[in-house]
Amino acid sequence: MTTLTISAATTATREHGLHLLREMLRIRRFEEKSAEMYSASKIRGFLHLYIGEEAVAVGVMEALRPEDNILATYREHGQALARGVSAGSIMAEMYGKQEGCARGRGGSMHLFDKETRFFGGNAIVGGHLPLAVGMALADKMRGDERVTCIFFGDGAVAEGEFHESLNLAKLWHLPVLFVCENNQYGMGTALEFSHAVTNLAKRAASYDMPTEQVDGMDVLAVEEVARRMATAVRNGEGPHFMECITYRFRAHSMFDAELYRQKTEVSEWRQRDPINQLMTQMKTDGTLTEADVTTMEREIAQEMDEAVAFAEAGTWEPLADLTRFVYSEN
Amino acid sequence: MTLLTPVLEPMRVAELRTLTYREAMREAMRDAMRRDDRVFLMGEDVGRYGGCFAVSMGLLEAFGPQRIIDTPLSESAFTGAGIGAALNGMRPIVEVMTCNFSLLAADQIMNNAATLLHMSGGQFNVPLVIRMSTGGGKQLAAQHSHSLEGWYAHIPGLKVIVPATVEDAYGMLWTALEDPDPVLIFENSLLYNLRGEVPLEPAPIDIDTARVRRPGDDVTIITYGMSLHKSLTAAETLAEAGIEAEVIDLRSLRPLDDATYINSIAKTHRAVIVDEGWRSGSISAEIMARIVEQAFYELDAPIARVCTEEVPLPYAKHLEEAALPQLEKIVTAVKSLL
Numbered sequence: 001m002t003t004l005t006i007s008a009a010t011t012a013t014r015e016h017g018l019h020l021l022r023e024m025l026r027i028r029r030f031e032e033k034s035a036e037m038y039s040a041s042k043i044r045g046f047l048h049l050y051i052g053e054e055a056v057a058v059g060v061m062e063a064l065r066p067e068d069n070i071l072a073t074y075r076e077h078g079q080a081l082a083r084g085v086s087a088g089s090i091m092a093e094m095y096g097k098q099e100g101c102a103r104g105r106g107g108s109m110h111l112f113d114k115e116t117r118f119f120g121g122n123a124i125v126g127g128h129l130p131l132a133v134g135m136a137l138a139d140k141m142r143g144d145e146r147v148t149c150i151f152f153g154d155g156a157v158a159e160g161e162f163h164e165s166l167n168l169a170k171l172w173h174l175p176v177l178f179v180c181e182n183n184q185y186g187m188g189t190a191l192e193f194s195h196a197v198t199n200l201a202k203r204a205a206s207y208d209m210p211t212e213q214v215d216g217m218d219v220l221a222v223e224e225v226a227r228r229m230a231t232a233v234r235n236g237e238g239p240h241f242m243e244c245i246t247y248r249f250r251a252h253s254m255f256d257a258e259l260y261r262q263k264t265e266v267s268e269w270r271q272r273d274p275i276n277q278l279m280t281q282m283k284t285d286g287t288l289t290e291a292d293v294t295t296m297e298r299e300i301a302q303e304m305d306e307a308v309a310f311a312e313a314g315t316w317e318p319l320a321d322l323t324r325f326v327y328s329e330n
Numbered sequence: 331m332t333l334l335t336p337v338l339e340p341m342r343v344a345e346l347r348t349l350t351y352r353e354a355m356r357e358a359m360r361d362a363m364r365r366d367d368r369v370f371l372m373g374e375d376v377g378r379y380g381g382c383f384a385v386s387m388g389l390l391e392a393f394g395p396q397r398i399i400d401t402p403l404s405e406s407a408f409t410g411a412g413i414g415a416a417l418n419g420m421r422p423i424v425e426v427m428t429c430n431f432s433l434l435a436a437d438q439i440m441n442n443a444a445t446l447l448h449m450s451g452g453q454f455n456v457p458l459v460i461r462m463s464t465g466g467g468k469q470l471a472a473q474h475s476h477s478l479e480g481w482y483a484h485i486p487g488l489k490v491i492v493p494a495t496v497e498d499a500y501g502m503l504w505t506a507l508e509d510p511d512p513v514l515i516f517e518n519s520l521l522y523n524l525r526g527e528v529p530l531e532p533a534p535i536d537i538d539t540a541r542v543r544r545p546g547d548d549v550t551i552i553t554y555g556m557s558l559h560k561s562l563t564a565a566e567t568l569a570e571a572g573i574e575a576e577v578i579d580l581r582s583l584r585p586l587d588d589a590t591y592i593n594s595i596a597k598t599h600r601a602v603i604v605d606e607g608w609r610s611g612s613i614s615a616e617i618m619a620r621i622v623e624q625a626f627y628e629l630d631a632p633i634a635r636v637c638t639e640e641v642p643l644p645y646a647k648h649l650e651e652a653a654l655p656q657l658e659k660i661v662t663a664v665k666s667l668l
Contacts, residue, residue, distance in 0.1 A: 069418065103451030112450035119417060119454065124441045130410020131442060137411055138418035141370070141396065161437070164407030171402070325452040326486045328510035 014287040017278065018296070020062070020219050021288070024054040024275045026300050027078040030087055031250075033304045034077065034094065034108075038254050042311070043094040045107050050078035052217075052249035055274035056181050057082045059222025060149065060244075063177075063230035067117070069135045069148040073181075074109035074123035075248075079151055085113045087303055088310030097314025104317060105325060125186070126152065126159030133165050136174035136239075147233045149177045155186025157200050166207040169239040177226070177233050178204065178241040181216065183248045188260040204241035216246030217272045249273075346527040354496045354528060355385050355461075355517065358503035359423060361532075363393055366421060369507060372399035372408055373425030373461075382427045383463060383522050409435035409460065413443050413512075416458040421507055426462040429478040429516065443512040444487030458512045459503070465518040465556050465606055466654050472642035475650075477606040479516040479555075480613030483583035489513040490584040491537045494558040496526025498581060501535025513537065518556035518606075538582050540590035546574035549664050550594040552617055553604040554580040557636075557655050561604050564660035575664060583613050591617070592625050599630040600667045604655050609637040631667040636660050 031049045038047050050057070057078035064070065064083075072079040080090055085101055093100025094108045102112045102121070110121040119135070122128035132150035139146045156162050157180065169176045180200050184191055191198045201211040210232070214225045222244055229240040247269040251258050258266075282288035349357065362369045370393075371386060377400040380387035390398040401408040405426060412424035426432045432439065439460065447455045466475035483490040491513060493502045499517070506513035543558060544565050553561045558579045565575040576594050580586065595601050601621055605614035614635050621633055639653040 098451075100451070102449060102453070105451045106449045110449045112453050114450075114453040120446075120450070122442075124437055127410070127437050127441055130407040130438060131414035131417065133407060134411035134414020134416070134422075135418040136414075138415040138420045141415075141420065161406050161410070164402075164404035165410075167402060168404060168407050168411060325448045325450075327489075328447065328455045329452070330510070 017282045017287050018292065020058055020223070021275065021278050021282070022296055022300070023058040023061075023082050024219060024278070025296060026087070026303065027054045027057065027081050028275060029300050029304050030077060030081055030090070030307070033308060034091070035250075035254070037091070037094070037308065043108065045109070046074070047094070047108050047254045048075040048252065049248075049250045050075055052269065052273070053181060053183060053246045054078055055219035055222050056179070056216045056244045056246055057151070059219045060151070060179050060226040062223045063226035064147060064149055067144075067146050069117050069119060069132075069146060071119045071122060071128045071132050071135075071148070072151040073125070073128070073153055074121065075153070076111055076121050076151070077108070080111045080113065080118055080121075083113075083116045083118050085111065085116055085118055087307035089113075091307040091311040092314040095311040095314060096316070097311060098317040099310065099314040126156040126161040128152070129156065129161050129165035132176050133168045133174060136169065136176045137172060140172070140174055145234055147175050147177050147230050149179060149230070151179045151181055153186065154180065154182040154184070154191055154200060155194065156180075157203055158186070158194050166204060166209070166239070166241070170207045170209050173238045175233045175236070176239040177230055178239060179226070180204075180241065180243040181246055182243050183246050185248070185252070185260070187252050188256065190260065201241065201243040204243070209239045209241055211241040211243070213243045213245060216244030217274045217277060219274055219278055345530040347530055348525055348527055349496055349500075350522065351496050351499045351517070351524040351526070352383065352385050352522040354499040354526075355503060356387065356389065358500045359386065360389060360392065362504060362507050363397060366507070368419065368421040369423065370397040370399065370420065371423045371425060372401050372412065374401055374403060374427055376400060376425050381425065383519060385522070386425070405431055405434035406438055410438040410442060412458050412460070413438055413446070413456055416456045417446070417454055421457055422459070423507070424458065424460045426460060428474050429462045429464045430473050430476055432460075432462050432478065439482070439488070439512075439514070440485055444485050447511065448487060455510045456512045457510050459506045459515060460512065461515045461517060463519040464516040465520060466638070466643045466650060467520050467556070469645055469647055469650060471645040475643040477638065479514070479583055480605065480607040482514050483613050483616075485584075487512070488584060489537065489582065490516065491582045492516045492554040492580065494518070494521065494555050494579055494581070496524060497528050498535060500528050500532050502537050502581070504534040505537045508534065509537070516555065520556050524559075538585050538587065540581055540587040541579045542576060542590065542594065543579045544575065544577040546576035546598070548574045548598055549576070549600040549602060549667060550591060550598045551575050551577045551602050551604060551660070551664070552580065552591045553577065554583065555606060557604040557606050560655060560657055561660055564657050564664070567657065567661050568664055573664065573668060586617065586620070588620055588624060592621070595621060595625045596628050599628055601629070602634045602636065602660065602663045602667065604636045604660055606638055606655055608640050609635060610640065612637060634663040634667055636663050
């Protein structure tokens, strides 16, 4: 296991710390609620939980603006929530209701939201990297100062589309922030069994773009790197690559018996839970009280209950609409 | 083989000019880029080289490297980049050298271009045009010669068009670029030197209907692309024997314009399908199924098909010619029904 240290939190104000904590907790509680609703058969299909990796989505999202483009993987509830897609519309999507953020056409793996420029929810590993290149190309051609931020896992680095896309992004000097969420496993296959070079930032560096590895269990560290890189991308300095070293605490999906890893490994990583780490640090700094946590938990529990209620109250799209959205209607 | 001058209905517009199919495609792209700042072209060797088939020759000089973009040999990434640019407000034209190479981008075409509108519940459409060459007949062997348009026509979310005339090359590209959804254009590479007339003031032409290219009462030949020209020549040969074939140019494989060929069969009661794809699981099989579903009782004879033989296309000239649909095979197939 990589040995990592938590960065100094001296720059975090109390408000900012509370905001980061709340966003991570929202994701954690949302995922727990999703697992519960899956067990209750309210959610079906594949469900991939983000528990353990919350610091990555929350830290990176701090660096982005409303006009930026975001693409994510099939483990994207966290990114969607952090971006501002409502918990209710995500839960309704997973229920398959037409009030869902993709009208129930996508489910857990395919969350989309035009308003927040959230372009999925993409479930072909690596398949969304070329899309990010094209979105950034369009912005560059028009002179729009947007950043296209793309999240992908360590597994995607083994795909040809990763290498094609990084090459194009660098060749054309495009405003892309590549965020690799290295959670150590591509489904059940560990990094060492997938990659000849397990330092993924080094792989990206071969395309001559700035790269950095960051402790993905430390939200402040993630935020710091993301802000620096997003600013550079926005300033026309071309694509940047950050590798967030993180860990998925739960199974790959709801069908995973986790035969490929030791329980001790999981418990060791749980010692570095990103939420607990931030809480501990803020308490040490004197910027967080037990009362703050209690209040926050109560508010989030209410938000999640409301999300479930929204999904429950949602409606099924009429069967007559089945073949809609294959082609545009206007 | 030599290209045959197509027998087409006379144009109603008085002022015409003669172009090759290649020039018509180029002019269509040039005019689209003049009309719309969002249109740009990217692909392998489209700029400095002038295009593998010289379709984009001169466009780099006219529009510069920002809009005529040479890409590396990364079919998946540049096709996906076209999809991404389309999602983000542009109107890209992606050129893939041959449809065999498009298989390297099949993930992007099938899993992204065709699905994003649906998966997003109607939020994100993909106004992208992908042009690719198709077809055999130039001794390019089994990795440059296949006809995969029928495969792509299997996929909901795509539109698949097969312009066979110079006028359609120009007008269908125009319409494809105005379509809100992904359109794949298959250009049979033997057609690039075809000469034909386009109006001096050209206009967009629909991309979803078939055309009767030659009227006739005795048999309906349903075809598209290069096979249209072989079929028109076969029809002339048949006419000498007193058989009048009605030749239908499908123009679009998705959607298929059922009404045009069903109406024709209601008149002729006999049908031959000529398709440069392989027979098994092909667009010819789909058309045959639709005829059976919709016009079974109109038929006076079984439906016949002329397809490419079920081999990867061979290099040797005599073998390749034997593998592809040819005039004699079409004539024989028609006569077998009468």
